[in-house]
Amino acid sequence: MKIAIIGLGFVGLSLCSVLASKGIRTIGIDSDIRKCSKIAEGIPTFFEPNLEKTLKKALKRKLIVTNKLSTINDCDFIFVTVGTPQKKNGDIDLSMIKTVTGDIGKLLSKNKRKPIILIKSTVIPGTMKNVVLPILERNSKKKAGKDFGLISNPEFLQEGKAIHDTIKPHVVVLGGYRTKFMRKTEKFFSRFNPNVPIIITNHQTAEMIKYANNSFLATKISFINQIANICQGIPDTNIDDVANTIGLDPRIGNPFLNAGPGYGGSCLPKDIKAIINLSSKLGVNPTLLTAVEKINKQQISNIVELVKQNIGKIRGKKLTVLGVAFKPGTDDIRDSVGIELAKRLLKLGAKITIHDPKALENARKIFCDNTKYVKSISSALKDCQCAIIMTQWKEYERINNKTIKHMAKKFIIDSRRVLSNKNLNAKYYAIGLGQKV
Numbered sequence: 001m002k003i004a005i006i007g008l009g010f011v012g013l014s015l016c017s018v019l020a021s022k023g024i025r026t027i028g029i030d031s032d033i034r035k036c037s038k039i040a041e042g043i044p045t046f047f048e049p050n051l052e053k054t055l056k057k058a059l060k061r062k063l064i065v066t067n068k069l070s071t072i073n074d075c076d077f078i079f080v081t082v083g084t085p086q087k088k089n090g091d092i093d094l095s096m097i098k099t100v101t102g103d104i105g106k107l108l109s110k111n112k113r114k115p116i117i118l119i120k121s122t123v124i125p126g127t128m129k130n131v132v133l134p135i136l137e138r139n140s141k142k143k144a145g146k147d148f149g150l151i152s153n154p155e156f157l158q159e160g161k162a163i164h165d166t167i168k169p170h171v172v173v174l175g176g177y178r179t180k181f182m183r184k185t186e187k188f189f190s191r192f193n194p195n196v197p198i199i200i201t202n203h204q205t206a207e208m209i210k211y212a213n214n215s216f217l218a219t220k221i222s223f224i225n226q227i228a229n230i231c232q233g234i235p236d237t238n239i240d241d242v243a244n245t246i247g248l249d250p251r252i253g254n255p256f257l258n259a260g261p262g263y264g265g266s267c268l269p270k271d272i273k274a275i276i277n278l279s280s281k282l283g284v285n286p287t288l289l290t291a292v293e294k295i296n297k298q299q300i301s302n303i304v305e306l307v308k309q310n311i312g313k314i315r316g317k318k319l320t321v322l323g324v325a326f327k328p329g330t331d332d333i334r335d336s337v338g339i340e341l342a343k344r345l346l347k348l349g350a351k352i353t354i355h356d357p358k359a360l361e362n363a364r365k366i367f368c369d370n371t372k373y374v375k376s377i378s379s380a381l382k383d384c385q386c387a388i389i390m391t392q393w394k395e396y397e398r399i400n401n402k403t404i405k406h407m408a409k410k411f412i413i414d415s416r417r418v419l420s421n422k423n424l425n426a427k428y429y430a431i432g433l434g435q436k437v
């Protein structure tokens with residue numbers, strides 16, 4: 001068996017590394033030649049726990065990395081894992097998926113094999129049927145279901161846990177027609193991810209499952225953030241005790257009840273916007289999802305307000321943002337709330353210093369010389385008038401009175417409550433904690 005994966009981002013690179021490290025002949029394909037050569041040397045182009053180790057093992061065993069799409073010709077399964085970024089109007093940009101499926105179609109026209117094409121990229125319900133399938137059939141002059149298989153296979157992995165989630169996802173979703181190709185794919189996944197439930201449904205439902213999943217996660221986060229904001233107004237109330245306890249109710253469940261500055265990253269904000277757009281187009285007022293998005297945006301505005309209330313005019317003030325990765329365990333800053341906060345404060349005239357254990361280089365690409373980038377926490381805090389903890393890095397739990405000694409004004413906003421048990425000699429606000437009485 002030979003497998004191709006097209007698009008070597010978080011999903012694609014994790015998948016080809018895991019497959020090949022298990023001894024399956026795998027080709028990782030990406031149009032970016034520089035990216036390919038780095039990966040071929042065993043260097044991932046982003047930070048992800050255990051990825052480098054798995055990639056190196058994969059390269060030693062069965063992984064080939066190339067920018068040549070024609071290498072898919074002798075493959076049995078072709079996974080498409082290219083990005084579907086967001087356009088300015090909130091719709092998703094299908095250009096990469098259209099180009100790739102167009103090229104796959106052309107190659108299929110001369111291919112004697114009957115490969116199975118699996119689309120992992122997140123696409124709006126209807127895209128497989130109305131866009132991907134017609135492109136493939138038109139360019140190949142062949143029939144899906146007869147000459148090749150086409151299956152929706154949405155991905156649920158989380159950054160920071162990509163390798164773990166690729167090996168053991170909570171579910172495998174296969175969307176498409178119940179043909180011999182579907183049976184072959186089901187067999188493949190039952191071996192690749194043993195004991196994981198496999199859900200077989202049609203394309204549109206598979207596409208919708210992905211959006212429903214991410215929308216529900218975002219809803220949980222905005223729900224707990226709203227409760228956290230209420231807690232803040234009630235002296236001595238603690239959102240973590242509230243979240244941990246309601247999470248014990250099996251109908252609610254613990255994950256994704258960690259209150260904070262709002263959700264970020266390349267997926268939840270984009271997917272919520274896309275489903276809101278789709279819903280409106282279908283004439284269904286997306287009341288709940290719009291509120292989820294509104295609460296999310298409000299979290300950052302609340303932090304900016306808190307800074308203003310406590311230090312007065314922001315112009316000229318030295319402020320430190322602790323954490324710009326969109327969550328711990330990654331150097332990814334796409335749609336990060338830490339980055340958004342730094343942007344908002346810069347616009348108000350603040351002098352910003354940024355600290356992050358992994359994402360400083362990526363932050364530099366955005367702010368260039370407009371902010372300072374400091375590797376040690378205590379140096380980042382020196383002379384600042386307010387520090388705001390945005391990402392829940394373990395490193396921030398070690399902050400103590402010595403670390404904050406040289407702050408010009410000892411004022412800390414802790415959006416993740418990592419310092420809530422410390423007796424800091426500072427004015428301290430935390431999201432979700434009522435003031436101590």
Ligand code: UGA
Nearest residue numbers: 155156157158159256257258260262263264265267326327
């Ligand atoms: C998310 C989903 O969790 C994955 O299942 C999905 O496959 C992926 O999107 C995708 O569509 O590709 P990811 O973007 O890696 O994964 O990040 P999450 O772990 O979901 O976190 C998203 C944001 O929510 C982060 O900013 C995080 O800090 C925030 N969050 C998460 C909270 O504020 N509280 C929580 O309790 C959980």
